[in-house]
Amino acid sequence: MLFTEPTTRARVRGTLERQGYRIAQPDRLLEWVTGRRPHVLVVTGDDPPAQRARAAVMRAAPEAACVVLATDPTPGRYRELMETCTAVLPESAPQEDVAVAVAGAWRELSCLPRSAARALSGDGSTAPSPAVTVAPREAGWLRALADGATVAGLARTAGYSPREMYRLLSALYAQLGAAGRTEALLRADRLGLLSVTAPGPDASVPRPHPASSSRSVTS
Amino acid sequence: MTADVVRSLVSTAWLAEHAADPGVRVLEVDGEAARYYDGHVPGALPVDWLDDLHAPVRRGFADAPALAALLGRLGVTPTTHVVLLGDAHNTYAASAFWLLRYYGHGPLSLVDGGRRAWEVEGRPLSTEVPEPAPADYPEPSPVSSVRASRDDILQRFVPGLPGTALLDCRTQIEYEGHGARGVDLPVERHRVPGHMPGARNLDSIDVLDEATHRFRPLPELRAMFADRGVEPDTEVALYCRLAERSSLLWFALHEVVGHGRARNYDGGWAEYGSLVDVPVER
Structure with a gap:
């Protein structure tokens, strides 16, 4: 299920349909989602309107796993998004990666680019990450x-x-x-x-x- | 341009025409000044929002002597037309605008669309840092009508006295108390998530056009505020977390819409959310 800008929506929809997913793309998403218990939400965009839309839908469908395709997310943004979402990929991610993220979300597994996961792995640690060398x-x-x-x-x-x-x-x-x-x-x-x-x-x-x-x- | 005809909001085209005018001083106010050094409006000087506009030890914006010293170093006198722009949706520049207004500086403008608009239009950028002759800026007196203190908030706005309104300028996620940013760890309760009772949410970014970062047309701005209970004689207090986003919304309401009864609560959620035994909604 998608609420994305049209070009990306068409591309992602095609990819997921080829994987055998049943895609819903209702005009009135918030009404549609209420009571239907969707499994996975795929959201493109992370600007304030998209954030608001996502928050509203996630409140209406709290059990759904959310996959976000964000524009050039920083490590900080990855961290914030992963507080509520199941997977976060850059909007430019290959369609194969989107399919993997959705498949993982379906099985309640999280997905991040390796670089992002490494950047976040320092959380709670007192040791410097090997990926960051600071003089x-x-x-x-x-x-x-x-x-x-x-x-x-x-x-x-x-x-x-x-x-x-x-x-x-x-x-x-x-x-x-x-x-x-x-x-x-x-x-x-x-x-x-x-x-x-x-x-x-x-x-x-x-x-x-x-x-x-x-x-x-x-x- | 003299003080009595200065417009609070000027265009990039105006800036291009007047940046070098005698009596005009262009200041680029960024979260910090790194971008300025990569290229800026020719003739502009850098102001670091964190380092230059805040007190070095106590919490809060620069006090009157510090602001006078800063403006003097920048070659600004009380009659200099200060023109502000910056990055991050112009929020830091709007914050500087509010601070200078609070300290009573008269000729003052914000560039609509900020640095982004200047860049998008392909206007020239310079890496040359001007060295202005220092000026004498006398210690200013605050104009309390544009600022809400903690006591104002607790005594008038949170109780919802008739004719008052509170606007929370953070994102909806912050307003609802979700998605703590950075240092806010709700479990520690050093600063709790949520919003002030009765506050209506209006994300400061929503007053800007998404593509151009310029202010939305006046009728749209008026409707946004009216939808949140702001009537012509309503006393409005605005807050965000650190007072930069609320400065942008304050500018939209006070300077663009022309609503004179707008106060920026510069303590913001950083202060209110840390107070013990005050009402909080989520």
């Missing part, structure tokens, strides 16, 4: 930011111009799979990079107070 100096920057340092202040301490510092941090955020500072610090915390036992900071960067190094994102 000790960069870990020090992250700890300083988590402790409330400004980027301009960090630049002064580390001997960079603000432009250079922002660019270095931007690359570091991207390396962590994050779109911005807050998301990067949440991710770094989950990877154990904000821990005082993580690799030491650059000697020129003030080390945050141990008791507060992770306070801003976890406590």
Whole structure:
């Protein structure tokens, strides 16, 4: 069952029909779904209207497994979506992968791209993920930011111009799979990079107070 | 352009024509300034929403002395026409607009569509960072009519006194108390999910056209607010989580619709959701 924009809907529908699924595509989805107990919802899009539509349908059909095809989801978005959905794939995923995700959802198995699963696997762990390599100096920057340092202040301490510092941090955020500072610090915390036992900071960067190094994102 | 004819909302075409005018200072306000350094409206200066507009130690926006110092560093005087734009649906720029309005800066505009509109239209971007001559900006006095304090919220808006309305500008999922974002772990109850009793939900992004990120036509905006109980004489308090999204909705209501009785609760859900023994609905 799909509520998607037309092009993707036609493509996904064709794929699933070839797999033998019975597809429903009602005009008035919310009314249709009430009381019918659908097995799997396939949703394309993750913009606010799609989020609202998905939330409404999932409230009406709480037992259904939901497969979301999202546009360029970040690790943070994968995490948020997986709180309520069964599978999340990028919208550009091959149709074979969509079929696998739906088959898994049918059997109450979750599906994520391997890169996303690896990125999320740091949750709850204190050890850095092998997929993310952060230099000790960069870990020090992250700890300083988590402790409330400004980027301009960090630049002064580390001997960079603000432009250079922002660019270095931007690359570091991207390396962590994050779109911005807050998301990067949440991710770094989950990877154990904000821990005082993580690799030491650059000697020129003030080390945050141990008791507060992770306070801003976890406590 | 003098203060009495400054429009709160200007177009990218206006910006292209006036960015270099004497007396105009263009500020790009982003979640942080990394994108600015990759390219910006020629002549614009960077403002980092987190670092420049917030107090370094206590919780809250920059106080009057800090804001005066910042504006002085940016070469802004009380008569400078400050023109704001930014990324992320212009929310950070709208937040800066609200803050400057709160501190009584007169000539002030927000660029409709923000940085995205400028880029989509293929307008020029520069990597040159201007170095303005510092200016003297006297310590401003706050304009309390655009701000709702925690006490305002608890004493007037949450009890639902006649003639008041609350608008929650977060996503529907946040409003309903699902899908905690980032640091909110409901099980710890350090900040609970949900919304203020009586608050109506209007996702701030909904006031923008999805494709252009410009504000929707005025009749549509009026209808959105009217549908949520906002009448011409209603005192409205708006909140989100950190006060940037609510600033965008405040701008739509106060500056575009022209509803003078709109207050931004900058404590937001980050504050209210952490208070002990206050009513919360889910």
